[in-house]
Every structure is written in C-alpha cells, then in structure tokens.
Amino acid sequence: MHGLEQFKDTFSGKIHKTLWLPDYWILESPRDWTAVKYFIKLLQKQPDVNKRNAHQRLKQDVETVKKYVITGTLGEVAIDQLVKQLKGISTDLTIKEFWEKRAGSISSSTMSYNSTKLQFKSAMSAEVTQELEESVVKRRKINDSLDENDDGDTATEENGEEEGIWTLWKKFLKDPNIALSWHTLSPEKHGVIWCGKQLARRFFMPEELYERTLKEMPPYPVNPIHQSLRSAYSMVLDTKNINDMKKAIKRLQNLEEQSSDVQNQVEFLVDMLNIFAKTVLLVGNTTLMHSENCLKSDALWPALQVVAAYLRNTGQPAVLYSGEEELVSMSQELHKEGQYDGRLRYYADGIVRINDAEVLIFEASSAYERCSAAKATFDHYKAMFGMLGVLRNTASRYCHASFDTFTKLKIHFVHAHGSAIRLWTMSVVAEGVYLMHKVDKAEIPVSLTNATNDALHHFIQLHSNLVGGLQETAEIINELKKEHDEHIAAHRFTNEATSSPTLTALVKPLIVRLTEKKHSKEIEDDGPRSPARIV
Numbered sequence: 001m002h003g004l005e006q007f008k009d010t011f012s013g014k015i016h017k018t019l020w021l022p023d024y025w026i027l028e029s030p031r032d033w034t035a036v037k038y039f040i041k042l043l044q045k046q047p048d049v050n051k052r053n054a055h056q057r058l059k060q061d062v063e064t065v066k067k068y069v070i071t072g073t074l075g076e077v078a079i080d081q082l083v084k085q086l087k088g089i090s091t092d093l094t095i096k097e098f099w100e101k102r103a104g105s106i107s108s109s110t111m112s113y114n115s116t117k118l119q120f121k122s123a124m125s126a127e128v129t130q131e132l133e134e135s136v137v138k139r140r141k142i143n144d145s146l147d148e149n150d151d152g153d154t155a156t157e158e159n160g161e162e163e164g165i166w167t168l169w170k171k172f173l174k175d176p177n178i179a180l181s182w183h184t185l186s187p188e189k190h191g192v193i194w195c196g197k198q199l200a201r202r203f204f205m206p207e208e209l210y211e212r213t214l215k216e217m218p219p220y221p222v223n224p225i226h227q228s229l230r231s232a233y234s235m236v237l238d239t240k241n242i243n244d245m246k247k248a249i250k251r252l253q254n255l256e257e258q259s260s261d262v263q264n265q266v267e268f269l270v271d272m273l274n275i276f277a278k279t280v281l282l283v284g285n286t287t288l289m290h291s292e293n294c295l296k297s298d299a300l301w302p303a304l305q306v307v308a309a310y311l312r313n314t315g316q317p318a319v320l321y322s323g324e325e326e327l328v329s330m331s332q333e334l335h336k337e338g339q340y341d342g343r344l345r346y347y348a349d350g351i352v353r354i355n356d357a358e359v360l361i362f363e364a365s366s367a368y369e370r371c372s373a374a375k376a377t378f379d380h381y382k383a384m385f386g387m388l389g390v391l392r393n394t395a396s397r398y399c400h401a402s403f404d405t406f407t408k409l410k411i412h413f414v415h416a417h418g419s420a421i422r423l424w425t426m427s428v429v430a431e432g433v434y435l436m437h438k439v440d441k442a443e444i445p446v447s448l449t450n451a452t453n454d455a456l457h458h459f460i461q462l463h464s465n466l467v468g469g470l471q472e473t474a475e476i477i478n479e480l481k482k483e484h485d486e487h488i489a490a491h492r493f494t495n496e497a498t499s500s501p502t503l504t505a506l507v508k509p510l511i512v513r514l515t516e517k518k519h520s521k522e523i524e525d526d527g528p529r530s531p532a533r534i535v
Contacts, residue, residue, distance in 0.1 A: 006075030031338030072512035196438025221468030288368035329393035377527030387426035395507035400487035
C-alpha cells in the first residue's frame with residue numbers, strides 16, 4: 001500500500017509537486033510517515049540541509065498533506081501524530097538523538113550506496129504521479145448521462161438486469177459533478193449506497209434508479225410464525241394484563257410435541273415474550289430511559305441472545321458477545337496496514353459471531369428516547385465502516401472464492417436509537433460498489449396496550465427474520481470457505497496463477513476508523529433520514 005490512496009480527489013499533481021519530498025508521501029505507507037524517516041529521506045536528497053531548514057520543510061509538508069488526507073484513514077492518524085510531534089520538536093528525544101548521532105552518518109557515501117535504489121524509487125514515483133494525474137483527470141471527466149452505454153464496464157446486458165443497475169450506480173458514484181456535494185466521509189465517497197423502503201432517497205440520487213433498485217433488490221429472508229402456533233401466539237398478544245400474558249405464554253410453551261423446527265420456534269417465541277412479560281412491560285420505560293446500559297441489558301441484549309440460541313438450535317454455533325466488544329476484523333485490517341495502536345480499535349455494543357466469523361454488529365445510541373440525531377448518525381457511520389472492514393477481512397480470508405458467491409454475503413447491523421431498532425445489511429454488489437440496505441424498523445414495546453401488542457409482534461418478527469438472514473449468511477460463508485479450499489487443493493502441486501482476480505483485488509474498501517470527538521461534527525447532519533426525521 002502506497003500513500004496515494006490516503007488522499008482526497010482534490011490532491012492533484014500540481015499540489016503534489018509543491019511538497020519538499022513529493023516521493024515520500026505517495027510512495028511510503030502511512031505507517032512510515034514519521035519525523036525521523038522524513039529527515040532521513042530529506043538528507044538523502046539534500047545532504048547539505050541543516051536541522052532548522054529540515055524542521056521547516058517537514059512542517060510545510062505536513063500542513064499541505066493535512067489539507068488533502070482523507071478523514072478517518074491511517075494517513076490522517078499519521079499526520080495528526082506528526083502535528084503533535086512538531087509542536088514539541090525542540091524537546092523530542094527521538095528527534096534530538098537523530099540529529100546528534102545519526103544525521104552526520106547520512107553522507108555522500110551512503111547516498112552512493114543507495115543510488116540504484118533511489119533511481120528505482122524515482123521511476124516508481126513518476127509512475128505513481130502519472131497514476132495520480134490520470135486519476136484526477138478521470139474524476140473530473142463528466143459523464144453525459146446515466147443512460148448512455150458503459151463501454152468501459154464489464155457488466156453487459158448479457159449479465160442480466162440486476163447487474164445493469166449496478167453499472168448505473170457505478171457511473172453515478174464516479175460522476176465528479178455530483179461528488180462535489182459529498183464530504184470525505186460520505187457513504188458515496190466510499191462506494192456505499194444507502195437504500196431501503198423505509199428510507200428517504202438522498203437528494204442527489206437519481207430518483208428513477210433508486211426506485212428501480214428498491215423494486216429489483218432480492219428480498220430479505222422471512223421466517224414466519226408457523227401456522228400451528230399462530231392461535232396460541234395471538235392469545236398472548238391479545239392479553240390485557242401481565243398475569244394473563246404469563247398464563248398465555250405457558251400455554252404456548254406447553255403445546256403438544258411438534259417437529260424440531262416448530263419446537264425451536266416455540267422456544268424462540270417463549271423466550272422473546274418473557275423478556276417483556278418478566279421485565280420490560282413490568283417497569284415500562286422507566287429503566288429503559290434511565291440509561292443506555294439499562295436499555296441494552298433489559299431488552300436488547302436478551303433479544304439478541306434469543307436469536308443466537310435459535311441459531312444454535314438449528315446447527316449454527318452462534319454466540320453474542322455483549323458489552324464493549326472489539327471488532328476483530330477491523331483490528332486485523334488495521335494490523336495489515338501497520339497500525340497497532342489500541343486506541344484505534346473498533347468497539348461495538350455487541351457482536352454476533354458464528355464460529356469465528358463476525359456476522360452482526362449491534363449499536364445502541366443512548367437510552368430509550370434519549371438519543372440525539374448527531375449520536376445516532378455517528379454510530380451509523382461507525383457501523384458502516386465497521387461492516388466494510390468485515391467484508392474486506394472476509395474477502396482476504398477466502399480470497400480464492402468466487403466473486404459471484406461473495407456478492408450474496410450480507411453482514412448485519414442492528415441499531416437502536418430513539419424508541420426503535422433498525423435492521424440493516426451490507427453487501428458487495430459490484431466491484432467497488434456496496435449496498436447498505438435498511439431491511440426493517442420496529443418499535444420497542446414498553447406498555448401493555450393493543451397498539452403495543454402489535455408493536456411486540458413486529459419486534460419479535462424482526463428478530464425471527466434476523467435468524468433467517470444470519471442462517472443465510474452462515475451458509476454463504478461456508479460456501480466461500482469451500483470454494484477457497486477447493487482452489488488451494490487444485491493448485492497445490494502447480495505454479496500456475498489463476499486467470500481471474502482474487503477477492504482481495506476486488507473487495508478493497510478504504511479502512512476508516514472514526515472517533516466521536518474528532519469526526520462527529522463532519523457527519524452530524526448527514527445521517528439516514530425519513531422525510532421528517534432521522535430513522
């Protein structure tokens with residue numbers, strides 16, 4: 001990974017040439033953007049530069065690079081560290097030791113030894129600079145319309161109507177005129193489309209394309225209540241007080257022996273209903289509004305635990321890890337880029353893993369009806385980049401599986417804010433295009449009324465459907481593993497390279513790690529919305 005991918009579209013070749021060490025910033029990984037390494041490169045290029053001038057040149061380069069590095073990336077982290085280091089540069093022991101003990105040894109003989117290497121890097125720099133110029137020109141090229149033929153895209157009419165949709169979205173995402181309205185953390189900037197029937201279209205999205213996408217998207221799995229259980233289940237929902245509700249739950253639990261599938265659903269329904277009969281509906285919204293932890297521990301974590309138990313009963317070894325749980329996929333991707341700073345780890349309010357695969361992220365944004373729009377938006381963006389990290393990590397793990405199979409993989413996100421939970425999924429629909437789909441929204445029931453009983457059923461049905469969605473995700477991961485292992489076995493005794501690109505080359509979203517203090521202001525007014533409010 002070179003530094004070029006850390007920069008905004010506006011980082012042009014002209015700006016690049018104003019840097020004292022232009023090669024350094026685009027050829028070196030952000031992990032190597034340190035003061036000492038900068039000074040070494042500077043002395044190799046200009047051996048007569050003194051300490052004061054070297055410090056000034058680093059400061060000027062950092063000020064320029066800071067303007068153009070993408071928010072939330074490792075490049076931004078490295079630049080922020082350099083800014084802090086520059087503030088105390090006169091007393092920094094590492095820099096002081098460098099100038100006292102090492103700077104003098106970087107002499108003309110050292111430069112002679114490295115001349116071949118530097119010549120090679122110069123050629124490489126020219127190549128990357130050309131890539132930068134071509135990239136800027138390409139980004140500035142105006143597409144005539146979304147309806148014109150896309151000769152440069154691999155998708156054709158032969159591949160079917162659905163791929164035609166993603167071809168059009170690709171063209172939309174590459175349109176430089178539309179991109180002027182996007183900030184650096186905008187989902188579209190990272191190839192992500194927000195879409196869903198309960199979601200307002202973002203104002204710059206083509207209305208016809210958006211509506212067409214809604215109609216032609218594959219439906220999310222539905223796991224309906226079994227016909228033989230509906231009467232007993234409805235009796236629970238129709239009760240008027242807690243005591244009657246508990247009795248009706250017992251009758252549901254004691255139904256005559258059924259098939260294992262039906263018994264699994266009985267157990268699921270009873271456990272879900274008891275969350276409300278024994279805790280939530282007894283205290284109303286008193287505890288749920290008290291704190292975020294009360295909301296999670298009284299209602300939301302128990303519901304996800306029931307989902308995990310249902311999955312285990314169907315043969316999927318699912319486990320919910322609640323609390324401040326590290327998203328390991330993101331950490332592994334950061335490690336690959338040389339970033340081991342524990343402060344940059346992603347922690348979620350809960351993660352569901354099946355075997356060791358991370359398939360669901362859970363976030364609760366404050367207590368019941370206590371959430372600000374800014375907090376909900378930040379957690380939404382945080383999860384969006386988290387799911388991109390999971391997809392990238394999964395592609396790396398099963399890099400020799402087929403792209404067609406990978407496009408069927410959905411990572412899940414359950415988000416609680418206000419008085420409801422929302423279910424989202426993230427998937428790769430084409431190279432460089434990611435669909436973040438709002439599947440459903442359900443109110444969290446807090447009192448025993450007829451209207452609330454309808455809400456209770458919707459809440460339970462959302463979680464029942466989630467079981468089906470996670471089962472499908474687990475099956476796709478098993479298929480990816482099978483394809484990957486078969487490829488490895490088939491090429492075990494040969495040196496032949498495969499003609500098709502690996503998933504690592506096709507699924508490579510930029511890894512972005514947000515911090516609420518630093519990035520919340522940039523995104524607070526740009527969250528997912530309904531016509532009236534955030535949803």
